[in-house]
Amino acid sequence: MSDVSTTTSPSPAPPAPTGPPPKVTNRGRTTVPLASSNSDTADIPEFEYFGVVGPRGLPPLTDYLDISGVDMMRRPDEINKKQHHTMFFNSDSLIVRRGQEFQVKITFNRPYKPAEDLFALEFLIGPTPDFSKGTYIPVFPIKQRKITWEGRVTNTSDNVVTMGITPTADCFVGKYHMTVAVKTPYGIRRTKWDKSRDLYILFNPWAAADAVFLDDERERQECVMTEMGIIYHGAYDDIAERNWNYGQFNYGVLDACLFIMDKCEMPITNRGDPVKVTRKASAMLNSRDDDGVLVGNWSGDYTYGVAPTSWTGSTDILLAYASSKMPVRYAQCWVYSAVFNTFLRCLGIPSRVVTNYFSAHDNDGNLKTDIILDENGRIDRSRTRDSIWNYHCWNECYMSRPDLPPGFGGWQVVDATPQETSDGMYRCGPASVQAIKHGQTCFPFDAAFVFAEVNSDVVFYARSKDGTMEPVRVNRTHVGRLIVTKAAGDVTRRDITDQYKFSEGSTEERTVLEKAEEYGCKRDKSELPAADVDLVLPSLEVSVGDDFELNLEFVNHSGQRRIVDAYISGSVVFYTGVPSSEFLFRDPTVTIGPNKTVKELVVVESKNYMKHLVEQSNLHFIATGKVKETGQIITAMKVVTLHNPKLIVTISERGKVNEEMTATVEFTNPFTFSLEDVYIRMEGPGIMLPKSKYYSLIPGGSSLTWTEYVIPQRYGSTRMIATLDCPAIRQVYGQASVAIEP
Numbered sequence: 001m002s003d004v005s006t007t008t009s010p011s012p013a014p015p016a017p018t019g020p021p022p023k024v025t026n027r028g029r030t031t032v033p034l035a036s037s038n039s040d041t042a043d044i045p046e047f048e049y050f051g052v053v054g055p056r057g058l059p060p061l062t063d064y065l066d067i068s069g070v071d072m073m074r075r076p077d078e079i080n081k082k083q084h085h086t087m088f089f090n091s092d093s094l095i096v097r098r099g100q101e102f103q104v105k106i107t108f109n110r111p112y113k114p115a116e117d118l119f120a121l122e123f124l125i126g127p128t129p130d131f132s133k134g135t136y137i138p139v140f141p142i143k144q145r146k147i148t149w150e151g152r153v154t155n156t157s158d159n160v161v162t163m164g165i166t167p168t169a170d171c172f173v174g175k176y177h178m179t180v181a182v183k184t185p186y187g188i189r190r191t192k193w194d195k196s197r198d199l200y201i202l203f204n205p206w207a208a209a210d211a212v213f214l215d216d217e218r219e220r221q222e223c224v225m226t227e228m229g230i231i232y233h234g235a236y237d238d239i240a241e242r243n244w245n246y247g248q249f250n251y252g253v254l255d256a257c258l259f260i261m262d263k264c265e266m267p268i269t270n271r272g273d274p275v276k277v278t279r280k281a282s283a284m285l286n287s288r289d290d291d292g293v294l295v296g297n298w299s300g301d302y303t304y305g306v307a308p309t310s311w312t313g314s315t316d317i318l319l320a321y322a323s324s325k326m327p328v329r330y331a332q333c334w335v336y337s338a339v340f341n342t343f344l345r346c347l348g349i350p351s352r353v354v355t356n357y358f359s360a361h362d363n364d365g366n367l368k369t370d371i372i373l374d375e376n377g378r379i380d381r382s383r384t385r386d387s388i389w390n391y392h393c394w395n396e397c398y399m400s401r402p403d404l405p406p407g408f409g410g411w412q413v414v415d416a417t418p419q420e421t422s423d424g425m426y427r428c429g430p431a432s433v434q435a436i437k438h439g440q441t442c443f444p445f446d447a448a449f450v451f452a453e454v455n456s457d458v459v460f461y462a463r464s465k466d467g468t469m470e471p472v473r474v475n476r477t478h479v480g481r482l483i484v485t486k487a488a489g490d491v492t493r494r495d496i497t498d499q500y501k502f503s504e505g506s507t508e509e510r511t512v513l514e515k516a517e518e519y520g521c522k523r524d525k526s527e528l529p530a531a532d533v534d535l536v537l538p539s540l541e542v543s544v545g546d547d548f549e550l551n552l553e554f555v556n557h558s559g560q561r562r563i564v565d566a567y568i569s570g571s572v573v574f575y576t577g578v579p580s581s582e583f584l585f586r587d588p589t590v591t592i593g594p595n596k597t598v599k600e601l602v603v604v605e606s607k608n609y610m611k612h613l614v615e616q617s618n619l620h621f622i623a624t625g626k627v628k629e630t631g632q633i634i635t636a637m638k639v640v641t642l643h644n645p646k647l648i649v650t651i652s653e654r655g656k657v658n659e660e661m662t663a664t665v666e667f668t669n670p671f672t673f674s675l676e677d678v679y680i681r682m683e684g685p686g687i688m689l690p691k692s693k694y695y696s697l698i699p700g701g702s703s704l705t706w707t708e709y710v711i712p713q714r715y716g717s718t719r720m721i722a723t724l725d726c727p728a729i730r731q732v733y734g735q736a737s738v739a740i741e742p
Contacts, residue, residue: 036265038174038258040127048188064184065117071105090251094199099169099207112161118183125176126268169209172272203348211400214350222488223350227685231334235639236357236482237539243721243735244338245313248346256322257346274399278414283427285340285416287327297330300614305329310725312681314342316690336416337393350398357482359392360456367523368457377626378567387577408432413450439515454480459524471526472633477504532558537638544642550602556592564590566625572612573620581612615730617642645670647734655740665722668703675726684720712740
C-alpha cells in the first residue's frame with residue numbers, strides 16, 4: 001500500500017466589499033433614533049380618535065369648541081418680546097426666554113366655558129416629541145398634575161382667551177412648534193401646522209432659577225444685549241482695539257446657531273444644560289475633527305478665503321456656514337472668540353471676549369516655557385521650540401456649576417481656538433475662573449490648560465557643548481502679564497487679571513502654585529541668585545515703515561565694574577510668538593562702571609523689516625548677555641507692534657429711523673509702493689448689514705473714497721466699522737459712532 005499525502009489549501013479570502021460603507025445608525029442599540037435635529041418637525045395628526053370610527057364616520061363637530069385663530073403676540077412692540085428682552089431680534093417668530101411667562105391669544109368659535117371645555121397648548125421640539133423626555137409638553141389653562149410648564153388664563157373677552165405660559169427654567173433651548181388641541185367627545189382636534197406658530201425659547205439670565213442667571217443688570221446688558229464689542233490685541237504695554245459687530249440679533253443668526261448644534265448631532269435633551277451646550281460649541285466653532293464653523297490659518301496665505309484681519313463681524317461667517325454647511329475660511333483666535341461670543345449671546349448665555357497678554361501654550365502641564373541659550377548666552381533658535389503668544393483671546397460665559405463644589409460657578413473660560421485636544425476633540429472649557437485662581441486644576445473642564453496659559457514660568461537654559469542644560473534664569477512674571485475685557489456699559493477696557501491670579505510673589509500665589517502641583521502641574525523650582533546687572537528694553541510706539549531707535553539700558557547694581565557680552569536679536573513674528581524671519585542681530589560688548597547705567601543704541605531701519613512683515617506687524621526683540629566677571633545670564637524681551645495707517649469712517653449726523661443716511665470710508669496709501677488686491681468691508685449694527693468692495697490697485701500716495709446710502713432700522717447709539725485688507729498690509733480699520741433718533 002502506498003502512502004498518500006494530502007495538503008489542505010487555505011480557505012479562499014472573502015470578496016472585497018464594493019460600494020460605500022453601510023450607514024451607521026442606532027439600530028440594535030436604541031428602539032428609536034436619538035433626537036438630535038431641531039430643524040426636523042414632528043408629524044402630528046390634526047385629529048386623534050378616541051376609538052374606532054364607525055361606518056358612518058363622525059357626526060358634525062360644529063356644536064363643540066373649535067379654534068378660529070391663534071395670535072402668538074410676536075411683534076417687537078408687543079408685550080412678549082419687550083418683557084423677554086428679545087425685541088431686537090430681526091425675526092417674525094416669537095422669541096422668549098425660559099423660566100418667564102409669555103402670552104398667547106386663542107380665538108374660538110364661541111365663548112370659552114371653563115366648566116365644560118377642555119383645551120391645551122402643545123409645545124413640541126425635535127422630530128420625535130415624547131412627554132417622558134420633555135420634548136412634548138402640553139399646557140392646560142388649569143394646573144395639571146405631572147405637567148411641568150405652568151399655564152393660566154390671564155384674560156377672556158368674547159371668544160378670545162389669553163393664555164399665560166411659563167416654561168420651566170431648565171427646559172431645552174431651541175425652536176418649538178405650538179399647536180392648540182381641543183377635546184371633543186370623539187377625539188382631539190388640533191390646529192393645522194403653521195410656521196407662524198413656531199417659537200424660540202432661549203436661556204434666561206434674568207430668571208433666578210435659570211443656570212445662567214446673572215444678578216447684575218449692567219453686566220446683563222453688556223454680555224447679552226450689546227451687539228458691538230471691542231476686542232483687545234497688540235502688546236500689553238501698547239494695547240490696540242478692534243471693533244467687532246457680534247450681530248446676535250441679525251436675521252438668520254439664531255437659526256444658524258441652532259444649526260451648529262444640529263450639525264454636531266447634539267441630543268435635544270442636552271440643550272437645556274449650559275455646561276453641555278458651551279462645551280459642545282467650543283468644539284463646533286472650529287473645523288478640526290467635526291467640520292465646524294471656522295478654519296484656522298496662521299500661515300499668512302489666505303488665497304482661498306478671507307483673511308482673519310478682514311472680518312468686521314460674525315454675521316457673514318454664521319450665515320455662510322448655515323447656507324453652505326461647510327467650514328468658513330479663515331480664522332485666528334480673536335475671530336474664533338468673536339463668533340463664539342455671538343453664539344453665546346444669541347442663545348442667552350452671558351458672555352464676553354477676554355484677552356490674555358503673553359499667553360503660554362503649555363501642552364505638557366509643566367508650567368514652563370523653555371528658551372535655550374548656547375554656552376555664550378546667545379539664544380539657540382534651532383532648539384527653542386516653545387513660543388508665547390503675544391496675546392490670546394478666549395471667552396468667558398456666566399453660569400452655575402452644579403457639577404462642581406459650591407463657589408466655583410460664575411464666569412467660566414471657554415475657548416474655540418484649536419490648540420490642544422480635550423477628551424479627544426479640539427475644544428476647551430468650560431473651566432471655572434475661580435478654580436483657575438485657586439489652583440483647583442483637577443476640576444473639569446481643562447482648568448489645568450488655562451491655568452498654564454496664565455501662570456507658566458519662562459525658563460532660560462544654558463546648553464553646554466556636551467548637550468547638558470541647566471537653568472540660568474527664570475522669569476516668573478512674564479506670562480499672563482495682563483488680562484482684559486471690555487468694561488460693561490462703556491467703551492473702555494477692564495483689567496480682570498486679579499480674577500485669574502493673586503499678586504505675583506504673594507503668599508496666596510505660592511499657596512495656589514502648591515495646590516496646582518498637588519494635581520499634577522509641575523513647575524520649575526530653581527532658586528537662582530539675582531544678577532547684579534539688569535537689562536531693560538524700552539516701550540515704543542512705531543508706525544509701519546518708520547525707522548526707529550532701540551535704546552537698551554544696562555544697569556549695574558554692584559560696586560564693581562561689569563563687562564557684558566550681549567546679543568541683540570530682532571525678528572518679525574506672528575502674534576503667536578512664532579518667528580517668521582530674523583532681520584537684525586548685534587553682539588556688542590558693554591562695559592558698565594560701578595553703580596552706573598549704560599545705554600546701547602540700536603538703529604532699526606524699515607528697509608530691513610518691511611519685506612519680512614506678516615499680519616499684525618509684530619517685531620520681537622530679545623536681548624541676552626553673559627556677565628564676564630560672574631558668569632550670570634541677563635535677559636530682556638520686548639514685542640513692538642507697528643501701528644498701521646487708519647481708515648477714516650464718517651456717517652451723517654442726526655440720523656433717524658427709516659430715513660436715508662450716508663456712510664463713507666476714506667483711505668490714503670501712505671507708502672511709496674502700490675497696494676494690490678484690496679478689500680474693504682463695512683457694517684454697523686442696526687444701520688447696515690456687511691458689505692464689501694474690491695480695489696485691484698491703490699497706487700502709492702493715492703486716496704480712495706467709498707460712500708454707501710444706509711437706512712437705520714432702530715434708534716440708539718451705534719457704530720459703523722470698516723476694515724481694509726490686502727496681502728501687503730493687514731489690520732487696517734476705522735470706526736465712527738452715531739446716535740440714531742426715533
